[in-house]
Amino acid sequence: MIRFLDKELSTPLFISSGIVAELDTFKDLSLEPYGFVILKTITVKPRDGNPPPRIWDGRCAMFNSIGLANEGLKTFLEHTLPKLEDFPLPVVVSISPFSLSEVEEFLPLFRQDIWAIELNLSCPNVEHGHNRLISQDVEFSRKIVSKVRANFRGKLIVKVSPEMDDLSTLAMALVDEGVDALDVANTYPGLVLDVEQIRPIFPRIFAGVSGPAILPLTLKRIWEVYESVDVPILGSGGVLNWKDAISMALSGAAVVGIGSALYRDPHVGNNIWEGIKEYLSRKSLSWRGIVGLAHDAVQ
Amino acid sequence: MLNKTLVRKVEQKQWDDLAWFRCVWAEGVKLDPKPGQFFQILTNRDDIFLPRPISVFYCDDSGIEFLVRRRGRGSAAIVDSDELFLIGPLGNWFKGPEANGKIGLLAGGVGLAPLNFFIRTCLSAEKEFVLVWSVRDGKQARKVISDILTYYQIEVFSEDGMFGRKGNGIDAGEYILSLGIGCLYMCAPLAMMESVYRMVKRDRVKDVQCSLEANMACGWGACKGCLTEFLGRKLYVCKDGPIVRVLGDDKVLR
Numbered sequence: 266m267i268r269f270l271d272k273e274l275s276t277p278l279f280i281s282s283g284i285v286a287e288l289d290t291f292k293d294l295s296l297e298p299y300g301f302v303i304l305k306t307i308t309v310k311p312r313d314g315n316p317p318p319r320i321w322d323g324r325c326a327m328f329n330s331i332g333l334a335n336e337g338l339k340t341f342l343e344h345t346l347p348k349l350e351d352f353p354l355p356v357v358v359s360i361s362p363f364s365l366s367e368v369e370e371f372l373p374l375f376r377q378d379i380w381a382i383e384l385n386l387s388c389p390n391v392e393h394g395h396n397r398l399i400s401q402d403v404e405f406s407r408k409i410v411s412k413v414r415a416n417f418r419g420k421l422i423v424k425v426s427p428e429m430d431d432l433s434t435l436a437m438a439l440v441d442e443g444v445d446a447l448d449v450a451n452t453y454p455g456l457v458l459d460v461e462q463i464r465p466i467f468p469r470i471f472a473g474v475s476g477p478a479i480l481p482l483t484l485k486r487i488w489e490v491y492e493s494v495d496v497p498i499l500g501s502g503g504v505l506n507w508k509d510a511i512s513m514a515l516s517g518a519a520v521v522g523i524g525s526a527l528y529r530d531p532h533v534g535n536n537i538w539e540g541i542k543e544y545l546s547r548k549s550l551s552w553r554g555i556v557g558l559a560h561d562a563v564q
Numbered sequence: 565m566l567n568k569t570l571v572r573k574v575e576q577k578q579w580d581d582l583a584w585f586r587c588v589w590a591e592g593v594k595l596d597p598k599p600g601q602f603f604q605i606l607t608n609r610d611d612i613f614l615p616r617p618i619s620v621f622y623c624d625d626s627g628i629e630f631l632v633r634r635r636g637r638g639s640a641a642i643v644d645s646d647e648l649f650l651i652g653p654l655g656n657w658f659k660g661p662e663a664n665g666k667i668g669l670l671a672g673g674v675g676l677a678p679l680n681f682f683i684r685t686c687l688s689a690e691k692e693f694v695l696v697w698s699v700r701d702g703k704q705a706r707k708v709i710s711d712i713l714t715y716y717q718i719e720v721f722s723e724d725g726m727f728g729r730k731g732n733g734i735d736a737g738e739y740i741l742s743l744g745i746g747c748l749y750m751c752a753p754l755a756m757m758e759s760v761y762r763m764v765k766r767d768r769v770k771d772v773q774c775s776l777e778a779n780m781a782c783g784w785g786a787c788k789g790c791l792t793e794f795l796g797r798k799l800y801v802c803k804d805g806p807i808v809r810v811l812g813d814d815k816v817l818r
Contacts, residue, residue: 285786293566293784313798320779320789322614322638327781334788476613528614528781529606531566531651 267300267552269497269520270381270420270445272355274300276538277552278510281501281522282306282359282383282424283331288345288352294527298534300520301355303448304345306385308361309370311337316468321457326478327525328457330467333361333388342373349379357422359383363399368412375417384413387426387451388473400426403435407442414443422499424448427479427486433493440494448499448522449487453479475525479503484516491517491557505533507540514552515559566784569593569650571628576643579707581634582674583643588627597623597653599682600775600807604651604783605630607641615651616642617780619678619751619806631677654783655806658682658749662811663771665746667693670760672733672752673700678775678806679751683716694743695719698736698752702726734759741769751775758795761810772810776801 267274282303285291291302314334321328336345338360349356358379362368375382386400386409400406400423414421423439425432427450436447452473457466466472480503487500500518504510510521526533545552571587578584589595597603597620604615616638622629628650634640642648658678661667667686669679676697686693695718699705702722709718720728721736729739733752737760740748748769750757757774764772778790778801785803792801799805 286788287785290785293786295565314788314791317791317793318779319791320614320781320787322612324611325613327613329781329787329789331788334791477610525613525781528783528787530568530649531784532568 267520269300270422272301272380274355274520276300277514277520277541278534278538279303279357279499279520279522280527280534281524282357282385284524284527286334288348291352294531295535296354298538299354299523301357302352303357303359303383303522305335306333306359306361306388307335307338307341308333308363309338309367311335311340318466321466321472323455323457323474323476323478326455326474326476327528328455328467328472328474329452329525330469330472332469338371338374342377346374346377355380357381357383359385359424361385361388362409362413365408365412368409368416371413372416375413379419381420381422381445382413382417383422383424383448384410385424385451387424398426398428400424400435401429403438406435407438410439410442410444420445422446422448424451424501426451427453427482427502432486433489436490436494440496444496446497446499446519447490447494448501449490449518450483450502452502453482475502477503477505477509480505480509480512484512487513487516487518488560491560504537505529507537507544510537510541511544511555514555515557517557517560519556566651567595569595571648571650573646573648574627577711578643579704579711580701582631582704582708583634584621584629584631584708584712585643586627586629587648594625595623595628595650595653597628598657599685600657600678600773601653601655602678602783602806603653604780605642606649606651607645608647609641609645612638612641614638614781615649615783617654617777617783617802617806618642619775620653620681621677622681622684631674631680633674651783655802658773658775658807659809660773661747661749661771663747663769666744667691668740668743668745668748668769669693669695670737670740670748670750670752671695671697672736672750672756673698675751675753675775677751679749680713682749687716694740694745696721696736696740698731698733698756700724702728737763741765745769747771747773749773749775754792754794761795770811774808774810776805776808778802
């Protein structure tokens with residue numbers, strides 16, 4: 266068992282937010298290799314999301330421009346939340362308030378008996394003044410987190426953007442505000458062009474890049490955050506196989522997110538978990554023992 | 565629970581950018597897709613991340629067939645690979661028809677695939693049908709028909725006039741609607757299907773079923789990536805389709 270945010274988890278793997286949009290769709294997957302799941306981000310108001318195309322295949326990567334398409338808080342509270350009780354794994358609810366006043370609208374959710382909330386301050390496919398992501402504004406992020414923290418008693422995770430001038434400063438600021446864990450990180454804003462039509466593929470020009478191409482970039486950020494703060498890190502971005510997951514743990518991730526790899530192989534979690542177990546056995550190590558272990562090599 | 569199944573090609577034919585291939589089931593494995601359903605197809609290539617949604621051309625107890633046009637890296641890799649992973653079968657399928665009279669089938673290019681599978685079931689049920697295939701390249705269509713489509717009659721409209729009647733997708737649509745059909749099944753570019761749909765006399769053709777396509781990441785309703793606007797309505801192709809059905813009341817139904 267893996268202890269994480271006061272919960273005993275069966276494995277250190279989780280399904281990242283946004284990967285499976287609706288609770289009912291998880292039934293199409295074997296959930297055995299996962300310790301918990303993070304639901305798709307909900308916003309105060311329902312969102313249709315961005316115009317098509319929303320998906321593009323890159324080399325060793327995928328682009329998405331979904332734009333937080335979701336049912337909105339009211340429908341979530343009425344229809345999805347009651348179903349969580351019967352869900353076979355612990356669930357993290359992901360939310361994205363766009364302003365301090367929107368945080369107040371989430372109060373009915375904060376009053377629920379929820380294990381953990383992930384505050385998504387980093388979706389690259391929606392706008393927050395001047396085209397910046399909320400997590401790129403450290404002071405505004407502080408205020409949002411402070412307000413959520415004051416109203417929610419469960420575990421609070423913040424998902425940060427990888428596109429930060431100084432991720433360590435943000436991480437320390439958020440931990441100061443009482444965050445229990447950090448999810449490092451979201452997708453990277455990227456660009457793909459149609460060279461025949463001579464224009465960007467996506468109507469919003471930039472789109473989020475995920476998949477194996479971003480793994481080394483994610484590992485660097487996990488490494489930096491691990492050096493800066495003591496809260497557990499959720500590693501998200503680029504895991505395709507067990508070696509990737511082990512690399513994330515060695516860099517400092519306490520738990521490892523599986524994301525777009527599920528689109529390539531719905532059974533990828535089973536293979537990754539089997540590979541992790543074989544590695545730990547071969548090395549006579551525990552999962553807890555390998556979290557951040559690579560840092561020892563460079564002390 | 566989603567299946568991911570490894571299959572091996574045993575036969576492939578290519579006509580320029582169009583390829584047909586047949587794969588056999590491994591021992592103890594047999595999938596049972598219905599006409600109109602699709603698979604997300606993945607190769608062993610590491611540099612192509614996402615699988616590609618491909619409709620089933622035909623399937624029986626010994627194997628499965630696909631018709632694929634080389635359009636980009638993903639479809640080219642599928643054509644060039646001997647081993648493929650199939651995720652699925654996915655999506656809904658052609659129903660009915662819930663109307664009397666001759667069954668009309670209108671294919672645009674590679675959209676022939678799911679209609680071929682449907683026709684094979686019509687043949688076994690001895691239903692009367694007519695298939696019109698709209699293509700750009702008439703010579704290519706002639707070769708495809710003589711090589712793999714020997715089970716039934718096809719009427720071709722080619723844009724270059726090199727085989728069958730000369731005309732585009734709209735001409736093909738006008739033609740099939742002039743044949744007194746009672747229902748219409750289509751798989752073609754969205755704009756062609758929308759144009760043909762608008763020409764349908766609803767008191768005569770009471771069951772219209774259209775097979776849609778879109779870029780997808782998952783194919784099983786998880787990613788919300790395949791949003792498409794069709795006949796003024798927004799649909800997720802993998803979850804609401806790929807077949808959308810328009811019955812007598814002029815609404816897009818699942």
